[in-house]
Amino acid sequence: MSSAEPDLDALLDELEKVISKLADGSAPLDELVSAHEEATRLVDTAQARMRALMKELEQAPPQPSPEGRGNAEMQPSPEGREDGE
Incomplete structure (x- = not known):
């Protein structure tokens, strides 16, 4: 954004002021x-x-x-493993 914008x-x-x-x-x-013209x-x-x-x-x-937000691969929890490790 340039300083002119x-x-x-x-x-x-400014619009709130004009509307008031x-x-x-x-x-x-x-x-x-x-x-009204200014508001437009x-x-x-x-x-x-x-x-x-x-x-x-x-x-x-x-x-x-x-880091740690959504990009990590899903790993089963230890409780969910059948071999109990």
């Missing part, structure tokens, strides 16, 4: 129209950012699991 959290924080302004409804109509821009930007992040995840090589 805001992170998703920043976009969502819209929900209040006490601003003049021209400000509400501007806020923020949603579009956030959606594009999410698509880019999903694409990165899909293209990323699988990460090895931490």
Whole structure:
């Protein structure tokens, strides 16, 4: 992510502020129209950012699991062995 691209959290924080302004409804109509346009821009930007992040995840090589977490071969427990060892 370049410094020109805001992170998703920043976009969502800004969107919350704009939505609060819209929900209040006490601003003049021209400000509400501007806020609506800003909210639309923020949603579009956030959606594009999410698509880019999903694409990165899909293209990323699988990460090895931490030691002892799922990569070990299954071994029978001593109780399950017929020879009692």
